[in-house]
Amino acid sequence: MSNDANTKKTDTKSDASAHTPAPVSNFLRGIIDHDLAAGTYTRDGLPNVITRFPPEPNGYLHIGHAKSICLNFGLARDYAGRCHLRFDDTNPEKEDQEYVDTIIDSVKWLGFDWNDSPEQGGGSHLYYASDYFDTFYAIAEYLINAGHAYVDSQSADDMAANRGDFSKPGVNSPFRDRTAAESLDLFRRMKAGEFQGGEHILRAKIDMASPNMNMRDPAIYRIRQAHHHRTGDKWCIYPMYDYAHPLEDAIENITHSICTLEFQDHRPFYDWIIERAAEGGFFKQPVPRQYEFARLNLTYVVTSKRKLRQLVEQNIVSGWDDPRMPTIVGIRRRGYTPEALQLFCERIGVTRSDGWIDYSTLEGCLREDLDPKAPRATAVLRPLKLIIDNFPEGENVACSAPVHPHHPERGNREFTISKELWIEQEDFMEVPSKGYFRLFPGNKVRLRYGYVVECTGADKDADGNIIAVHCNYFADSKSGTEGSANYKVKGNIHWVSAADALEVEVRLYDRLFTDANPDAGGKDFMTLLNPSALEVVKAYVEPGMKDVTPDTRLQFERHGYFVADRVDSVVGKPVFNRVTTLKDSWGK
Ligand code: ATP
Numbered sequence: 001m002s003n004d005a006n007t008k009k010t011d012t013k014s015d016a017s018a019h020t021p022a023p024v025s026n027f028l029r030g031i032i033d034h035d036l037a038a039g040t041y042t043r044d045g046l047p048n049v050i051t052r053f054p055p056e057p058n059g060y061l062h063i064g065h066a067k068s069i070c071l072n073f074g075l076a077r078d079y080a081g082r083c084h085l086r087f088d089d090t091n092p093e094k095e096d097q098e099y100v101d102t103i104i105d106s107v108k109w110l111g112f113d114w115n116d117s118p119e120q121g122g123g124s125h126l127y128y129a130s131d132y133f134d135t136f137y138a139i140a141e142y143l144i145n146a147g148h149a150y151v152d153s154q155s156a157d158d159m160a161a162n163r164g165d166f167s168k169p170g171v172n173s174p175f176r177d178r179t180a181a182e183s184l185d186l187f188r189r190m191k192a193g194e195f196q197g198g199e200h201i202l203r204a205k206i207d208m209a210s211p212n213m214n215m216r217d218p219a220i221y222r223i224r225q226a227h228h229h230r231t232g233d234k235w236c237i238y239p240m241y242d243y244a245h246p247l248e249d250a251i252e253n254i255t256h257s258i259c260t261l262e263f264q265d266h267r268p269f270y271d272w273i274i275e276r277a278a279e280g281g282f283f284k285q286p287v288p289r290q291y292e293f294a295r296l297n298l299t300y301v302v303t304s305k306r307k308l309r310q311l312v313e314q315n316i317v318s319g320w321d322d323p324r325m326p327t328i329v330g331i332r333r334r335g336y337t338p339e340a341l342q343l344f345c346e347r348i349g350v351t352r353s354d355g356w357i358d359y360s361t362l363e364g365c366l367r368e369d370l371d372p373k374a375p376r377a378t379a380v381l382r383p384l385k386l387i388i389d390n391f392p393e394g395e396n397v398a399c400s401a402p403v404h405p406h407h408p409e410r411g412n413r414e415f416t417i418s419k420e421l422w423i424e425q426e427d428f429m430e431v432p433s434k435g436y437f438r439l440f441p442g443n444k445v446r447l448r449y450g451y452v453v454e455c456t457g458a459d460k461d462a463d464g465n466i467i468a469v470h471c472n473y474f475a476d477s478k479s480g481t482e483g484s485a486n487y488k489v490k491g492n493i494h495w496v497s498a499a500d501a502l503e504v505e506v507r508l509y510d511r512l513f514t515d516a517n518p519d520a521g522g523k524d525f526m527t528l529l530n531p532s533a534l535e536v537v538k539a540y541v542e543p544g545m546k547d548v549t550p551d552t553r554l555q556f557e558r559h560g561y562f563v564a565d566r567v568d569s570v571v572g573k574p575v576f577n578r579v580t581t582l583k584d585s586w587g588k
């Protein structure tokens with residue numbers, strides 16, 4: 001908190017400035033508008049726009065996925081189309097039902113839905129690539145018969161060497177001209193489990209001299225003696241991602257297949273495989289097209305599943321849902337709202353050029369979303385005793401404050417004031433610095449929603465630490481009474497009464513890394529951890545907080561936005577997480 005933020009109003013936004021979803025145009029909308037005008041995807045019984053979000057169930061979703069989710073589901077919503085949630089579960093070794101469940105939960109929490117409305121027939125558009133394994137296989141046999149694929153039996157080393165590199169064309173495999181009948185026989189025996197992994201592989205037959213490495217006879221099926229979380233032990237050959245993904249899109253009649261830029265070089269193969277399968281009668285025109293956008297890079301955050309796993313496995317964080325994690329479960333537990341994330345995704349937009357989004361943009365969206373909604377409350381995070389020496393012993397005087405400064409209809413919070421209060425340590429200075437208007441001997445401040453007091457001094461322990469501050473109050477200065485107008489003070493501080501405050505645990509979260517780009521330029525993100533990313537304090541909050549239910553978000557005045565932790569908080573004994581401070585104070 002910056003100096004004397006207390007004298008300013010923090011609630012400057014009215015509800016009118018809250019999120020109004022006016023779609024901002026971008027290059028993808030331009031493409032869709034063009035396709036709509038041209039009637040590209042006018043098909044019987046199908047919407048003109050069908051997008052998909054295709055996670056691999058091998059980890060928890062993160063903020064980067066949120067961008068893709070908001071983009072795909074958002075386009076479907078805005079163009080009255082639909083968006084499929086599809087599990088791209090073609091890699092059995094790393095996938096698990098646990099991940100399927102959390103992904104479903106996260107997409108729902110973000111506010112999206114893959115079900116048609118009841119008027120549209122109420123169909124569900126939740127799909128699993130593994131349900132298409134038979135079709136993938138049939139297409140592979142077709143490709144072999146049509147001369148578009150062959151079984152290669154080179155060793156992995158030979159295959160790598162013969163692939164060439166960017167400056168050197170590849171060399172045809174000695175097995176490339178094997179007859180279709182021979183390839184088909186081997187492929188069927190691969191499927192029957194007659195071979196070990198690595199003995200044979202099915203490859204598309206395209207062009208070993210292509211300048212695009214992805215077109216140099218890419219592998220499309222490999223042997224994997226692995227148990228699949230949905231198909232069990234039915235298969236011992238599994239399709240490669242680059243082969244399966246376009247076919248999944250085509251099977252589901254996707255129109256616009258949106259992915260991140262690193263797939264740009266894969267697009268020629270995307271088109272190739274769908275065209276070949278369409279020639280074979282597996283798909284009808286118009287077929288899906290792939291479009292790439294820049295992935296989200298957020299400062300102070302890593303978004304690679306592998307790196308996030310490292311943080312969990314090395315106990316740097318308490319789990320995937322640790323509030324410091326950029327996973328959707330972590331961000332949710334931290335206290336972010338789905339609306340704030342949607343606003344964020346809308347605000348950062350979609351482009352075709354890579355860049356970094358500042359973390360403060362995300363925090364700004366949370367503040368913008370919560371400011372008009374969040375009830376206000378008082379919390380003293382670093383308590384110091386304030387004793388009002390002339391206050392009647394044992395007396396508790398009722399005070400109240402609005403639940404929300406712009407919504408009188410939301411009523412008031414009730415609490416009391418008494419002789420002993422808790423205030424913030426930083427609201428007292430024995431020797432004030434320039435421009436300090438809070439408590440120091442001889443100065444008057446208003447105890448917000450209470451009385452004006454004049455500081456008279458402080459008690460210290462043997463080491464010279466301040467242990468209590470003393471003051472006298474003016475009985476006719478109570479907020480809301482006529483007399484209060486007679487007191488003009490510059491400082492206005494918050495407090496809770498020692499008699500009715502609730503002692504709670506508050507977790508003050510901050511950025512997980514000290515470096516804005518923790519995994520860029522060869523840096524080791526594990527050496528850039530922010531030691532102050534979590535500070536746990538014993539705080540005092542106003543008495544009404546005992547009724548707070550888990551997941552309730554509020555603004556602790558002068559401090560920021562907080563949430564009652566969804567895991568550890570219980571009614572009567574809340575635990576609060578700081579989502580973000582009121583202002584961007586990072587590095588200042
Ligand atoms: P990671 O690299 O962290 O493992 P991934 O891309 O492998 O992520 P998938 O489950 O394959 O994870 O991703 C599902 C979708 O989310 C893909 O369409 C992918 O392009 C998109 N996506 C992943 N990371 C980002 C990001 N940082 N920004 C935008 N979209 C992303």
Ligand code: MG
Pocket residue numbers: 056
């Ligand atoms: Mg991926």
